[in-house]
Amino acid sequence: MPSLITQLSHILGQVFESEGLDKSFGRVIVSDRPDLAQFQCNGAMAAARSAKKNPRAVAEVVVAKLKDNALFSKVEIAGPGFINLTLTDDALKNYVSSIVADPRCGAEKIAQGENVVLDYGGPNVAKAMHVGHLRSSIIGDSIRRILKFSGYNTIGDIHMGDWGTMMGMVISELELQHPDWVYFDKDYTGDYPTESPVTIEDLAIIYPKASGDSKAAPERMALSHAATVELQNKRRGYYALWQHMLRVSIESMKANFAALNVQFDIWKGESDVHDLIAPMVDDLKQKGYAVESDGAIVVHVKKNDDNKEFPPLILYKRDGGVMYGTTDLATLVDRMREYNPVKMLYIVDQRQNLHFNQVFRAGYITKIVPESVELNHLGYGTMNGTDGKPFKTRDGGVLRLEDLIAMGREKALQRLEEAHVGDDFSKEEREDIAMKVAIAAIKFADLQNNRIADYVFDLDRMTSFEGKTGPYLLYQAVRIKSLLDKAGYKTGGEIIISDIDRPLYLMLSELSEVIENAARNYTPHVICDHAYKLAQAFSSFYGNTHILSEENAAQKQSWLTLSAMVLAQLELMLNLIGVNVPKRM
RNA sequence: GGUCCCGUAGCUCAACUGGAUAGAGCACCUGCCUUCUAAGCAGGGGGUUACAGGUUCGAUUCCUGUCGGGAUCACCA
Structure with a gap:
């Protein structure tokens, strides 16, 4: 079932076409001036320009055919030359009635199961999750939900950082602190313990120390690099220790993501593509894409028509080590092979834009990824504090994710008590409500803005x-649930449209375009915005109209149906931004 | 210095990709709980869209320049 606006655009489009003009000029949108009309079409003015005609004359012809x-x-x-359109209440009623029982609330799909990574x-x-992981997680999860709902087969990959220098830092630090551990005995050939020797709390202390020491002293850093290389060569003891850390960390991540209601389909990491790197680089060297430069092996990604510098993507450093670009390119190999997607989307800090451009160019140049596949870095801005500088806690440290969630939950509990x-x-139940309120607050605050620039994080x-x-x-949403509950609402009955509820019915007809807009542009904020407007419009209606005491039974039933539809759309949109609604609050 | 992003109400952000009178929230004022949840509703003040040009019927949106802020510029991730 096409959406109302799709139907209207089709009608207008046919009229334009019958006049020898492109049917895309018939595009209908919600009116900017609700005092004048419900919908509008601006195509006559654009069509007039291309056809070298008077805009009003074009509009006259179109309008004559619609009369x-x-x-x-x-x-x-x-x-x-604006064409203003207002529907009859019957037409509006017909459309609304057609979506009243639709689980998709009238939203069309824009894809047919194509894979998107x-x-x-x-x-x-080995590194505690902090607020820095928040944006990527909740924006990425929301885009995944939106694309999935829109008809794509989505594959959300958590892409853990589990194989870089930081692993060598931690391992070498543990070796310095506990040289007697069996993991560090090169001659040991037996099995390693099944219990992890370190907990997530241990790691939260060890990593900062290892990182700080390594940065401070070159000879300490050398140990870290050496341990990294040995781990990547899968030295038995190191690898066993690494597996422990991986398991312990994943456990902690799962707790954090479960609390946030952020989901993934696959839990891969950098380590998963390690074995693909050597064959990939050999292949690229053979084909001439990878060449030696200053002792490193690189892929040149600068194009002739570039007016800016584009540093090459380094595959092997001068010392033979690999870089994150190497891993990312190998990940493209893996994803093409495993999923053959039409899009691969990266929800990563905007500061890595140049890096991803290098990787994407290298992907296309080397034919690892065909031109038909969309590679897109969906960057987001830095999280700043109210002072405009990168967010820090009062004592200057990073705020751990679980602490942030706990703070929100405390506030919500407090609010419940006060009220x-x-x-x-x-x-x-109170704890559950508090948790849902906290998550809704955190996610909505982030997702409601589309700024690629920075985001002010104000607790x-x-x-x-x-x-x-x-x-x-x-x-x-909860108020509507309570209302329907009190009324003992059951579906059925005619929809009756009048002045006081017409704006709400019109708003219900916009959902499909709102979600499509969010899906095509990867912008969850348009859903936040529309959900808020719908909630506000309903609240206004609710304040002015007492539904339960309505004496006309048919009118009362119609209003209850309207309430149920608003609730369904609200819950749908909230679900698309990863927010769950409690039964009551 | 080169390149990219950003500049909208006191503050935090929108504006359906060039449309009509630039909208919300917070903060500030005024009302509203003996009828469905006041985490609410109704109303008010607050703008030369950084600045200067240009493109056209029409610009917050596109182009040029200036000013201001941020990011980034091959062996870290």
Whole structure:
């Protein structure tokens, strides 16, 4: 079932076409001036330019052909050539009735199961997750949900940092601290213990020390590099220790992501493509794509028509080590082979834009990725504090992710107590509600802006739960649930449209385009925005209209149906940004 | 210095990719809980869209320049 706006665009498009003009000029959008019309088409003005005609004259012709269409109660020309459209209530009612029982709430699909790989999250093994991982995780997860709903087969890959120098740092640090451990005995040939010798808490202390020491002293760094190389050569003891750290870290990551309600389809890491690197580089050397430069092996990615510098992608450093670009290129090999996707999307900090451009160019140049596949770096800005500088805690450290979530939950619990909401709920339910409120607040605050630039992370604002926030949306959804519950609502009945509820029905008809816009441009914020507007419009209606005391039974049933539709769309949109609604709050 | 991104209300952000009167939230004022959850609703003040040109019926959006902020510029990730 095409959306209402699709249907209208089709009708207008046919009229333009019958006049020898491109049918794309018939594109209909929601009116900017609700006081004048419900929908509008600006195509006459654009068409006039290409056809060298008067815009109003073009509009006149189009309007003349729409006059007797029974869908419209009003078709007018305004200003330089805007075509203003208003539907009859019958037409609106017909459309709304057609989506009332639709689980997709009228949203069309834009894909037919094509594979899309999304790369987000990117936590590091042995390193505690902190607020820096937040944006990638929740933006990536939301885009995954949106594309999946839109008809793609999505493959969300967590792409862990599990194979770089930091692993060598930690291993060498452990060896310095515990030289007697069996993992460091080169002559040992037996089995290693099944229990990990380190916990995630240990790692949270060890990594910063190892990293700091390595950066401070070249000879300490040399140990880290040596350990990295030995690990990558799979020295038995190191590899066993690494597996322990991997397992311990994944456990901790899973707890964090479960709390955030962020999901992945596959849990691969840099280590998974390690064995692909040597054959890949050999192959590229043979084909002439990889060449020696200054002692390193590189792929040149600068094109002739570039007016800017494009450093080559380094595959092997002068010392023979590999870089993250090497791993990323090998990951392209892996993903093409495993999934043959139409798109590969990277939700990673905008600062890595140049790096990804290098990798993508190298991917196309070497034919690892065909030109038909979209490679896209969806960058996002740095998370700043209210002072405009990169976010730090009061004592200057990084805020751990679990601490952030705990802070949000505390605030929400406090709010529940103040409002005496849930005094009679079980402790478990109150905690569950607080958790959902906290997650909604954190995610909505982040996802509501589209800025590639920076993002101001303001905990106080986020947990005030007032105004345009995630908890506001939960609150409105829960109120509707409570209303339907009290009314004992069952589906059925005619939809009756009147002045006080017409804006809401019109808004319900916009969902398909909103989600399509978000899916095509990878912009979850348009969903946040529309969800907020819908919630606000309903809240206004709810405040002015007492539904349960309505005496006209048919009217009451119609309003309950409207409420149920608003709720369904709200929950759908919240789901697309990874937010769950509690039963009550 | 080269390249890229950004500059919209006091603050944080939108503006359907060139459309009509630039919209929200916070903060500030005024009302509204003995009828469905006040984490709410109704209303008010607040703008030369950094600045200067250009393109056209029409510019926050596209082009040029200036100013200001940020990022990045091959052996770290």
